[in-house]
Amino acid sequence: MSASAANFRPELLCPAGSPEAMRMAFAYGADAVYAGEPRYSLRVRNNSFTLDNLGDCIEEAHERGKRFYVVVNIAPHNTKLTRFVEHMRTIVDMQPDALIVSDPGVVMLLQEHFPEQPLHLSVQANTINWAALKFWQKQGIERVILSRELGLKEIAEMRQQVPDIEVEVFVHGALCMAYSGRCLLSGYMNKRDPNQGACTNACRWGYEVHEAKENAVGQYDPVLLGDPKKPQDLMLLDEDQHGSYIMNSKDLRAVEYVNDLVKMGVHSLKIEGRTKSDYYIARTAQVYRQAIDDAVAGKPFNPALLNDLEGMANRGFTAGFLQRHTPQDLQNYERSHSEGQHLLVGQLCDAHGDGRYQVAVKNGFAIGDELLLMTPKGNHRFQLTDMTSIRDEAIIRAPGSGYTVVLNTPVAIDEKDIPYCFLVKENLARKAA
Numbered sequence: 001m002s003a004s005a006a007n008f009r010p011e012l013l014c015p016a017g018s019p020e021a022m023r024m025a026f027a028y029g030a031d032a033v034y035a036g037e038p039r040y041s042l043r044v045r046n047n048s049f050t051l052d053n054l055g056d057c058i059e060e061a062h063e064r065g066k067r068f069y070v071v072v073n074i075a076p077h078n079t080k081l082t083r084f085v086e087h088m089r090t091i092v093d094m095q096p097d098a099l100i101v102s103d104p105g106v107v108m109l110l111q112e113h114f115p116e117q118p119l120h121l122s123v124q125a126n127t128i129n130w131a132a133l134k135f136w137q138k139q140g141i142e143r144v145i146l147s148r149e150l151g152l153k154e155i156a157e158m159r160q161q162v163p164d165i166e167v168e169v170f171v172h173g174a175l176c177m178a179y180s181g182r183c184l185l186s187g188y189m190n191k192r193d194p195n196q197g198a199c200t201n202a203c204r205w206g207y208e209v210h211e212a213k214e215n216a217v218g219q220y221d222p223v224l225l226g227d228p229k230k231p232q233d234l235m236l237l238d239e240d241q242h243g244s245y246i247m248n249s250k251d252l253r254a255v256e257y258v259n260d261l262v263k264m265g266v267h268s269l270k271i272e273g274r275t276k277s278d279y280y281i282a283r284t285a286q287v288y289r290q291a292i293d294d295a296v297a298g299k300p301f302n303p304a305l306l307n308d309l310e311g312m313a314n315r316g317f318t319a320g321f322l323q324r325h326t327p328q329d330l331q332n333y334e335r336s337h338s339e340g341q342h343l344l345v346g347q348l349c350d351a352h353g354d355g356r357y358q359v360a361v362k363n364g365f366a367i368g369d370e371l372l373l374m375t376p377k378g379n380h381r382f383q384l385t386d387m388t389s390i391r392d393e394a395i396i397r398a399p400g401s402g403y404t405v406v407l408n409t410p411v412a413i414d415e416k417d418i419p420y421c422f423l424v425k426e427n428l429a430r431k432a433a
Helices: 019-027 054-063 084-093 104-113 130-138 152-161 185-190 255-263 278-296 304-310 415-420 428-432
Strands: 011-015 032-036 067-072 098-101 119-121 143-145 166-173 208-210 224-226 234-236 251-253 268-271 342-353 356-361 370-375 378-383 387-389 404-408 422-426
Touching (some): 019 032, 019 415, 032 054, 084 104, 104 119, 152 255, 166 255, 255 278, 255 304, 278 304, 278 370, 278 422, 342 415
Parallel strands (some): 011 032, 011 268, 032 067, 098 119, 119 143, 166 268
Antiparallel strands (some): 166 251, 224 234, 342 356, 356 404, 370 378, 370 422
């Protein structure tokens, strides 16, 4: 795919931690998804794909006219290579559109044994300059996922210097407090190696500080930091007035730069989040689909898309390194919990008859609430005026998760779209805060 071709349209690439997430992404406009290989990806702990269902999902994606990439991006030790080629033969036979790889040895083995299989280079390989881009092109890599540490001008220069290789850029999702994910924190603190697929996200935990105390020889021990759940495992800490969330990055949001990335010919815009909810997949896909379509049509950026993403759970947003900021703009010193102005309150699960639908309740809502019905074919705002229990008993409030209620929607919904529809209400308490 050449970025210089007429009517160039970049790919919207969404995460898929499960077959359901894959279908959600496609329903809301994704051109492709990426999913972890069950043994050799960096999401082996949070991955619903198995050797039994992976092939079926790849086939389903192709039937929809979509693409499916399989992630094989761990940094393997010798023992992981013992049956690697034999195992990967099963994956290659499933005909994924590409394998996403990072380790040079893995690249070599795959090219030796499966020369026809397209390979994409993972962000874990930290490609940050045009010379590295050209190097990987000579190794037979078809697409390079560029490092998150690049600015717009650097990406544009790389496109100009090496125009005949595909490039992919992250535009949304969590940021690692390490060089494009090459982090040792989880391995050091919890004996779970992030580079082997077992990250515990230790950089996003809440920590408490233990005051310095005088020891037996009259000296003061340094300030200690620890996980409240593990008081026996304390770490040294140099703390200042900002607090103790020292490793907690804001989330990446680059929807306002989609136009720039489209103009410079970036082939794929990627959303992070293989462990995120189906609602996250749907909402981010919907927003970035709109941003890409607007950019391709020559329309100016719609600022309302920023508000749509503000409603998502987040740790505050940053454009990362696409535009240079001071470190304080990137770091969230105050909190590690997610926040958002909108609240997911339900997901449609079945038709109930007479134009009504069953809703699996996620958070409480009530008669009189202003709701947003989110569907693959568009969004609709309405005020809730009528609601019943599953037994058709009139109720005024859906208490919370675990309940199923029945209500009317402002538009009729195709039966096949029902599982992909959400109800959202503005979270006024968080907004006021």
